[in-house]
Amino acid sequence: MDTEDKEQSRDFIRDIIDDDLKTGKYEGRVHTRFPPEPNGYLHIGHGKAICLNFGIAEQYGGLCNLRFDDTNPTREGEEYVQSIIEDIKWLGFDWEDRLYFASDYFDQMYEYAVQLVKDGKAYVDDLNAEEISEHRGTLTSPGKNSPYRDRPVEENLNLLEKMKAGEFGDGEKVLRARIDMAHPNMNMRDPVMYRILHAAHHRTGDKWCIYPMYDWAHGLEDSIEKITHSICSLEFENHRPLYDWFLDELGVYHPQQIEFARLNLSYTIMSKRKLIRLVEEGDVSGWDDPRMPTISGIRRRGYSPESIRSFCRRIGVAKFNSTISLELLEHCVRQDLNKTSLRFMGVLRPLKVVIDNYPEGQVEELDAVNNPEDPDAGTRKVPFSKVLYIEREDFMEDPPKKFYRLSPGREVRLRYAYFVTCTDVVKDENGEVIEVHCTYDPATRGGDSPDGRKVKSTLHWVSAERALDAEVRLYDKLFTVEDPLGQKDADFRDFLNPDSLEILKSCKAEPAAGNLKPFDRIQFERIGYFCVDPDSAEEKPVFNRAVGLRDTWARIQKQQKKKK
């Protein structure tokens, strides 16, 4: 990685940390955490938060914990814990021995709750959910006190004990903070701290039937772990006064909550709920469908961890709700894969080429560079023979201006092989070219002409005799509009891109491409970056297109079309 890439630009969070370091607010410590709820799969938006929290810890020589915020057993489970751990590791971050669970703190939290009750700062409420909602008032009008708000401390203590002991059914009672039912911030209108849930927890089993709410639990988790900077997304801004209130009333260690704008990416969605719909409605093949913005999807697509980290570094951190263009992500992917991926030749839509003056049955092993960006990657042999495949779109019988590739009478280079000149075409009954005949110049073996003559273009090719059959899955944007959720009077699924997946089953690749493992990332020269899919079979690999190469010819074609 370039030192330039490593450079972290300023942001308001690092400014706050610098200030705190200057004033010695946390004795010079920097300790962050990434606190996912284990109720779904991580997506690239989480990736931003992960890079932020782990990145800050790394940069300041501090620590970052991985903490599962598992306070709601009805939605959470072990399978999510495992996938989240795998995804964060894959992204390249390490929490060492600091893997924590909010559920590990349930006893401590309960003790704190008892303390607040004793201080007259919390009470047991018999109102049901609907009644509590009615008493809460509205955004513009104050709420009303619950009739149970002024219960004596002893009674509250007793009731709380009974709640914990399982003497009440779900929803019969709650523990609430006693703050202010007329507070302009709705979060401060006596928020619920504990609800009764007779549900088995994936870690604590049946030990508990009361579970803490986010606002009550989260600050305590941060406090217990001695977090210094508790970084969360913007929608918790209105919760900060409550975060502070609990910690202050308890008189315990008090981290600083800082909110930032979560990631939005054009042409996709980031909402867990809506991603679930895509999976359930069968719009995609699963959570790891390469079109999904999930970490597992991105991984299968062929995006590298480094490219994600580079992306997160470039997008910055701010409080403004922005949408990052997909192009930037793709740029980061290309930038990394250009430097790191091995090159191969593969033909997506084969067109048969016969080299008429090449000896029948002869096979030559020609040297090809594995990665021009990395001399250490070495070279390999590519077999050349009389019958080859080239890309169908690399030949045009009647070429337009600026088309440099093969056409009748024209000479081009076959990469690492020979200069060839098109002499003839064979068409089917519909007039479609099904075969191209060429002659080759034996003096240009390897791809250089001794007489110094130039050709306008170089084509990739595969020996027909030695070709490896492959399937290629071409992925494109999942949606046709930049903001699928912002379209008026329409469901986001109405904007699914019908061409987001094109499957090509009769592709041809050079033999060396058969020696790859699932998740290996390569470049098919002149086409794009690809990733070996786990669906690959021994005799027929499957390649997912991560992203195409920048395509100047496609751009020229577009311009030419516009002019017409």
Added chain:
RNA sequence: UGCCCGGUGGUGUAAUUGGUAACACACCAGACUCUGGUUCUGGUAUCCAAGGUUCGAGUCCUUGCCGGGCAACCA
């Protein structure tokens, strides 16, 4: 008709904290090239508005406009 937060090129982010707007992506033009890739060079384009403070404002103050969030026993 409440509270909180935000507004810098097309898109994002920055500006030595009050000193004359930069970086990246995208786009355009050119150079180089055995990938129409990579690389290199150049270019277009920006402070929401109005007042105020100041020698000087993207930065501070006021007002307005626009955008986002908040009324789960979700996180």
